[in-house]
Amino acid sequence: EAWRPEDDEERRGASGPVRVRVPAKVNLHLGVGPLRRDGYHELNTVYHAISIYDELTARRGDTLTLTMEGEGTGELALDDSNLVIRAAHALAGYAGVMPHARLHLRKQIPLAGGLAGGSADAAAALVACDALWGTGLSRDELAGIAADLGSDVPFLIHGGTALGTGRGEAVSPVLARPTSWHWVVAIADGGLSTPEAYRELDRLRDTGAAGPPLGSTDALLGALRQRDPRVLAPTLGNDLQDAALAMRPTLAATLKAGEAAGALAGIVSGSGPTCVFLTADAADAERVAAELEAAGVCRQARTTHGPVHGARIT
Ligand code: C5P
Numbered sequence: 001e002a003w004r005p006e007d008d009e010e011r012r013g014a015s016g017p018v019r020v021r022v023p024a025k026v027n028l029h030l031g032v033g034p035l036r037r038d039g040y041h042e043l044n045t046v047y048h049a050i051s052i053y054d055e056l057t058a059r060r061g062d063t064l065t066l067t068m069e070g071e072g073t074g075e076l077a078l079d080d081s082n083l084v085i086r087a088a089h090a091l092a093g094y095a096g097v098m099p100h101a102r103l104h105l106r107k108q109i110p111l112a113g114g115l116a117g118g119s120a121d122a123a124a125a126l127v128a129c130d131a132l133w134g135t136g137l138s139r140d141e142l143a144g145i146a147a148d149l150g151s152d153v154p155f156l157i158h159g160g161t162a163l164g165t166g167r168g169e170a171v172s173p174v175l176a177r178p179t180s181w182h183w184v185v186a187i188a189d190g191g192l193s194t195p196e197a198y199r200e201l202d203r204l205r206d207t208g209a210a211g212p213p214l215g216s217t218d219a220l221l222g223a224l225r226q227r228d229p230r231v232l233a234p235t236l237g238n239d240l241q242d243a244a245l246a247m248r249p250t251l252a253a254t255l256k257a258g259e260a261a262g263a264l265a266g267i268v269s270g271s272g273p274t275c276v277f278l279t280a281d282a283a284d285a286e287r288v289a290a291e292l293e294a295a296g297v298c299r300q301a302r303t304t305h306g307p308v309h310g311a312r313i314t
Helices: 005-012 083-095 117-133 139-149 153-158 194-206 218-224 229-235 241-247 251-260 282-295
Strands: 018-035 041-059 064-070 101-107 161-165 170-173 181-187 265-268 275-279 300-306
Touching (some): 018 153, 018 181, 041 153, 181 251, 229 275
């Protein structure tokens, strides 16, 4: 019998293309503890996946290649330093297969924005290549590989709302009532470096210039169990915010403009410079986003909702 290319593809897994959608994250609570000996900080955080997505398509190929369009095109390196390529290599190594795929990334999550875009893309690559190669790993196995790629990557496989401990890689879901929260995300011009934001926080703490640490997530977790955004608003917090404001003083005006526009609360997302605002409902979110853009305090303001699912085949 003649060999047909489809036969080989059937045996090796999906015939492709595999398309995976992955969300951005915000931290509703980002409690930063002491610097550990491995260079990471102990975290106590609540992750929340929101409806801004990157999309990764994986097709069969004879080598491993990555192309992209959208946010960051021309700025983001597409070589072995890219987290997508590193994720594909890590999965192939773990599963004992050749890392062959043609990957294409459509980015909407800004680079170095504090929304974990790079980590999201790594999570998408793990889920996409696992399907393309038919390696069939469990979510927990994928999360294990994910943790080696970056602290936020395991959460982006899970999505939803989840508690993060350790350096952020130990994730457990927060069981909350099915509620949709409405957020406005104010995207800044240019990014901020995450390692620099952590170093700046350490410096502010050493000199006594940092605010008191956030402490426990109890108030936030309690508020998440209710459906009232007015209850949730005062419990949002981010220990990295002072550092982000020191590095990018104009963010103070962004936060102020969002609250003046009627947002219930505004915080810096992760290590910034993106700011995220909680609003009462979808209509309020539209109004706040329009006012933020009109005030000229961000590059773009987008209405989003959360929680949404993690990296998933569409
Ligand atoms: O884990 P990831 O590679 O995404 O982290 C990027 C950088 O952010 C780390 O190299 C470290 O400087 C800082 N970081 C930290 N503590 C954490 C997570 C990240 O200091 N828990």
